[in-house]
Amino acid sequence: MEIFALEGQSFLDLAIQGGALESIFEIDPNISITDNPVIGEKYTIAIYTLPIANYYQRHIIEPATALSENDLSIIIPDDGIGAMIIENTFIIR
Template sequence: MESKVYQGQNLSDKAVEMTGSIENIFALAIENNVSITESLAIGTTLNYSGKAIKSISALFNDNNRCSTAITAQNHELIVADEGIGAMIIENTFIIG
């Protein structure tokens, strides 16, 4: 099976999309000679010859792709860390 990389996808996304399981990320990385943390170029074709979980991989198609990259546009939607770990003594953490 072969699949093209689209915008916002990394190797873990492709592992789930192509095989139906994140556990196959290592087999996918070895077969395509890439690191599991490597950024994939858009349009790169990945191959996988192992067994896939069809009930999960069949959920993905041209209109529904697995993509987990954070873009500048949706980065603003992430709630800032608001806890004692984010406080600065005598600035935002005032004892008094």
């Protein structure tokens, strides 16, 4: 099965569309599975579980699990002990 990489997808997002994460090892021997796929590039994904692969195709499910800039902007930064304020961040008893 051939899949075009979309923005925010990882190789795991592509592999799961073949029905099992094991297909990540058969995408391309020259890539690292920790790298991000090139957006718009076509990758061949092995189909491991046909019912699951068909479900993804039939319902047009294209997972993209990367955090967007909007996601990152709503996460409260943890500035550590330097940002803590006595009686505000924690209470002394």
